[in-house]
Amino acid sequence: MNFVKTRLAASAAFLLMGALSLSAADLKIGVKSEPSSLDPQFHVLVPNMQVTFAMFDPLVMMDPKLVPQPALAASWKATSDTVWEFSLRKDAKFSDGSPLTADDVVFTFDRIPKVPNSPTAFTLFTRQIAKVEAADAHTVRITTKQPYPLLVTDIANLPILSKAAASGPAPEGKTTVEFNRGEGLVGTGPFKFVSWQKGADLVLERNPNYWGKPAAWDKVIYRPMTNPAARAAALLSGDIDMMEDPPTTDLEQFKTNPKLSVAEAPGTRIVYIALDQKGEPSPGIPGQGNKNPLMDKRVREALSLAIDRKAIAERVMGGVAVATGDLLPEPMFGAVKARQAAPAVDTAKAKALLAEAGYPNGFQITLGTPNGRYVNDARVAQTIAAMWTRAGVKAEVAAAAPPVFFKSRDNFEYSAYLAAWGNSTGEMSTTLRSLVGTREPSKGSGTSNGGRYSNPELDALLDKASATMDDKARKELLQKADEMVLSDYGIIPVHFEVPVWALRKGLSYAARADQYTLPQDVTSAK
Amino acid sequence: MRKKDRQVPVFIINRLFQAIGVILVMSVLVFVGLYLIGDPTSMLVSPEATEIERQALRKALGLDQSIWVQYLTFLGNAVHGDFGRSFLTGQPALQLIVERMPATVELVVVAMTFSVVVGVPLGILAGLRPKAPSSKAIMTGSILGFSLPNFWIGLMLIMLFAVYLGILPASARGETVNVGPVALSILTLDGWRHLALPALTLGLAKAALIIRVTRAATREVLPMDYIKFARAKGLRPSRILNVHLLKNILIPIVTVAGLEFGQAIAFAVVTESVFSWPGMGKLLIDSIITLDRPVVVAYLVMMVFFLVILNLVIDILYMAIDPSAREKVRD
Numbered sequence: 129m130n131f132v133k134t135r136l137a138a139s140a141a142f143l144l145m146g147a148l149s150l151s152a153a154d155l156k157i158g159v160k161s162e163p164s165s166l167d168p169q170f171h172v173l174v175p176n177m178q179v180t181f182a183m184f185d186p187l188v189m190m191d192p193k194l195v196p197q198p199a200l201a202a203s204w205k206a207t208s209d210t211v212w213e214f215s216l217r218k219d220a221k222f223s224d225g226s227p228l229t230a231d232d233v234v235f236t237f238d239r240i241p242k243v244p245n246s247p248t249a250f251t252l253f254t255r256q257i258a259k260v261e262a263a264d265a266h267t268v269r270i271t272t273k274q275p276y277p278l279l280v281t282d283i284a285n286l287p288i289l290s291k292a293a294a295s296g297p298a299p300e301g302k303t304t305v306e307f308n309r310g311e312g313l314v315g316t317g318p319f320k321f322v323s324w325q326k327g328a329d330l331v332l333e334r335n336p337n338y339w340g341k342p343a344a345w346d347k348v349i350y351r352p353m354t355n356p357a358a359r360a361a362a363l364l365s366g367d368i369d370m371m372e373d374p375p376t377t378d379l380e381q382f383k384t385n386p387k388l389s390v391a392e393a394p395g396t397r398i399v400y401i402a403l404d405q406k407g408e409p410s411p412g413i414p415g416q417g418n419k420n421p422l423m424d425k426r427v428r429e430a431l432s433l434a435i436d437r438k439a440i441a442e443r444v445m446g447g448v449a450v451a452t453g454d455l456l457p458e459p460m461f462g463a464v465k466a467r468q469a470a471p472a473v474d475t476a477k478a479k480a481l482l483a484e485a486g487y488p489n490g491f492q493i494t495l496g497t498p499n500g501r502y503v504n505d506a507r508v509a510q511t512i513a514a515m516w517t518r519a520g521v522k523a524e525v526a527a528a529a530p531p532v533f534f535k536s537r538d539n540f541e542y543s544a545y546l547a548a549w550g551n552s553t554g555e556m557s558t559t560l561r562s563l564v565g566t567r568e569p570s571k572g573s574g575t576s577n578g579g580r581y582s583n584p585e586l587d588a589l590l591d592k593a594s595a596t597m598d599d600k601a602r603k604e605l606l607q608k609a610d611e612m613v614l615s616d617y618g619i620i621p622v623h624f625e626v627p628v629w630a631l632r633k634g635l636s637y638a639a640r641a642d643q644y645t646l647p648q649d650v651t652s653a654k
Numbered sequence: 655m656r657k658k659d660r661q662v663p664v665f666i667i668n669r670l671f672q673a674i675g676v677i678l679v680m681s682v683l684v685f686v687g688l689y690l691i692g693d694p695t696s697m698l699v700s701p702e703a704t705e706i707e708r709q710a711l712r713k714a715l716g717l718d719q720s721i722w723v724q725y726l727t728f729l730g731n732a733v734h735g736d737f738g739r740s741f742l743t744g745q746p747a748l749q750l751i752v753e754r755m756p757a758t759v760e761l762v763v764v765a766m767t768f769s770v771v772v773g774v775p776l777g778i779l780a781g782l783r784p785k786a787p788s789s790k791a792i793m794t795g796s797i798l799g800f801s802l803p804n805f806w807i808g809l810m811l812i813m814l815f816a817v818y819l820g821i822l823p824a825s826a827r828g829e830t831v832n833v834g835p836v837a838l839s840i841l842t843l844d845g846w847r848h849l850a851l852p853a854l855t856l857g858l859a860k861a862a863l864i865i866r867v868t869r870a871a872t873r874e875v876l877p878m879d880y881i882k883f884a885r886a887k888g889l890r891p892s893r894i895l896n897v898h899l900l901k902n903i904l905i906p907i908v909t910v911a912g913l914e915f916g917q918a919i920a921f922a923v924v925t926e927s928v929f930s931w932p933g934m935g936k937l938l939i940d941s942i943i944t945l946d947r948p949v950v951v952a953y954l955v956m957m958v959f960f961l962v963i964l965n966l967v968i969d970i971l972y973m974a975i976d977p978s979a980r981e982k983v984r985d
Binding site: 158161164165170171172244245246247248249251252304305308325326327328329351352353354355357358361362364365366367368529530531532534535538549558562569570571572575576 | 691692693694696697698699700701702703704705706707708711714715739741742743744745750753754757805809812813816817820823824825826827837927928929930932933936937939940943945
């Protein structure tokens with residue numbers, strides 16, 4: 129075995145030297161999935177966004193910890209409850225050399241609703257916007273329909289296009305098909321487009337006209353490699369310099385391998401258990417007549433207490449998860465400090481609570497989970513089911529392929545299910561509104577609330593928070609709302625998934641909480 | 655002779671009608687199957703989208719109609735060669751598949767050539783001298799060849815050639831040369847280096863199968879009277895081998911190689927995903943996962959059509975090789 133290891137190390141070192149001397153400033157990234165399109169306004173999806181943000185800048189850019197930072201907008205202020213002014217950088221230029229003006233920004237916002245066939249349209253981020261206009265050449269004025277404190281985090285998802293390059297005869301200007309061919313891909317970002325062969329390499333090169341610090345790489349290649357073992361092999365062999373999501377089983381080895389380094393970001397994707405609280409009876413709990421034990425808060429607390437979150441994070445997740453009792457990690461807006469640490473497992477107390485609630489012998493329950501949507505999802509669910517069974521609640525796991533799972537969840541066929549929620553705003557309100565807000569899909573409330581938890585007090589708090597422009601006051605409202613749900617055990621947080629990258633030694637990555645792989649944030653220690 | 659000329663086209667037309675029948679049945683099954691699995695919008699749309707946004711998407715994709723209306727719309731368009739647009743990328747489904755096709759075809763052609771070139775001689779060798787240690791070694795090797803799982807062989811080859819020895823790359827197509835609209839790796843040295851491992855992975859199992867078929871056929875043909883007669887006539891062993899033996903064992907080999915070729919084209923997906931080979935198989939799997947129905951249906955329609963044509967070609971080859979097959983068609 130030692131021989132093999134030495135051999136591996138020696139050949140890897142040889143390869144790395146070769147790679148370094150041949151192409152000192154190329155970066156090859158093995159990505160999980162290629163973008164569905166290069167049109168920056170086609171699909172709100174991580175593989176698309178991360179490629180877009182290498183070529184385009186938004187007005188405001190989220191930093192790796194999801195705190196908004198000035199990008200194309202040097203500064204901004206709210207001039208009234210509904211009107212915002214953004215002053216553009218005067219030195220920002222597009223990759224074709226033309227300067228950025230307010231007209232480009234207006235054009236960008238104008239095109240968003242016109243893009244046809246979009247699977248998830250960018251109107252998701254503009255639905256609160258009433259009007260975007262150019263106050264002067266370098267000032268953009270945005271008017272919202274009502275007081276809307278999240279405008280800045282919303283527009284951080286909107287890359288700014290060049291009006292001259294992206295105009296065209298179609299209603300939306302350059303069409304999605306034209307963008308996919310590379311036409312109109314003129315942005316202000318650190319890289320510019322070279323070529324894209326679908327299913328294979330997407331190649332970018334350094335943008336000489338970039339306004340910020342020039343990127344470290346002459347050329348960047350994104351290579352879609354869906355199979356995690358294949359990505360790992362390609363990294364070990366020096367085929368690629370960086371990979372997304374190394375398999376959790378290999379992670380320990382990767383960390384100790386002297387030829388590799390691992391980058392971890394703070395996780396924002398919360399894995400949680402939703403419990404059916406709609407009414408009685410519940411479909412996955414047989415033998416209780418017309419009763420739904422989950423309506424009793426003591427039962428929900430018992431189910432939460434029975435879970436050994438730390439053991440799951442360490443053993444099932446291989447350390448790439450942070451066990452928690454909250455829905456959002458601490459530095460982020462609206463998280464509650466006292467809830468961050470995972471509650472300790474207490475099977476005895478769980479049993480006592482169940483007995484007190486009238487279930488001394490427990491009951492049967494089916495725990496639904498997707499298989500292959502989140503990291504180790506089905507294995508986490510199986511572990512939780514075993515822990516519940518130990519506390520007296522005989523749990524069985526129903527694992528299904530993701531589309532089947534979502535269908536069952538949307539038909540409310542589960543009494544309890546495991547799912548995850550990725551927060552892209554760094555702000556508690558979107559999480560609470562979607563996961564535990566009363567289900568009113570037309571309002572955008574409770575869109576992922578399959579347990580149908582409903583608490584009018586909470587809804588009122590959220591409504592108040594979303595109209596409160598003062599950050600401090602809003603934060604307090606959100607923390608109060610968060611605390612309200614958690615102490616009611618309306619939803620059971622389990623852990624945050626930690627996004628992980630593996631790189632060859634000598635490279636480091638400012639790992640991002642939103643899971644984007646951005647080549648401009650990969651640096652090489654010289 | 656004149657009679658045969660009339661017969662063959664009828665036989666081809668029959669086959670094409672069969673193909674259309676199979677395609678119809680298959681498309682209904684795939685349509686209903688994917689419909690039962692779930693709602694594609696639940697995979698596409700961001701979880702933050704409101705119900706109004708989801709409805710708008712369903713409407714745009716035509717998913718608000720009943721399944722039968724959707725199917726008939728699809729059928730109507732398909733007759734005109736329009737298989738719809740991918741839900742995920744918004745591009746015509748057929749175009750997505752055709753773009754990926756050259757990579758797969760190239761990989762499979764190289765793999766099958768390898769398996770025939772290696773498999774037939776080794777199979778004949780093992781068949782001629784079944785008791786020799788070399789023959790036993792060949793047969794044991796072939797058992798390994800087709801019983802080891804494809805992805806495992808692929809990963810082992812990567813570990814050996816890419817990670818330990820570092821002489822071959824582990825992923826992608828390498829440098830390609832455009833011949834018309836088609837990009838090919840086989841025209842560059844770099845392309846061949848990238849092609850080597852995936853083609854070997856795919857070809858090994860196929861070669862193992864061909865070895866076994868060839869050996870069995872050889873063993874069957876050797877005791878035949880015409881071989882004995884040829885030997886008695888004093889013909890050179892090389893002539894007996896190349897003419898009398900080879901001609902007679904070709905039919906099972908062509909059958910197996912042809913079917914395996916079709917199988918590999920349609921479902922080279924494991925090899926493709928291990929080596930990140932940008933072929934069609936990966937597209938199919940990704941599309942099934944995202945419930946991208948237009949792509950899945952278009953892909954399967956194309957493959958059914960392709961397999962039927964392939965079988966037709968095999969039948970025509972039979973007639974070229976085997977006079978008795980010609981007789982059968984005539985009757």
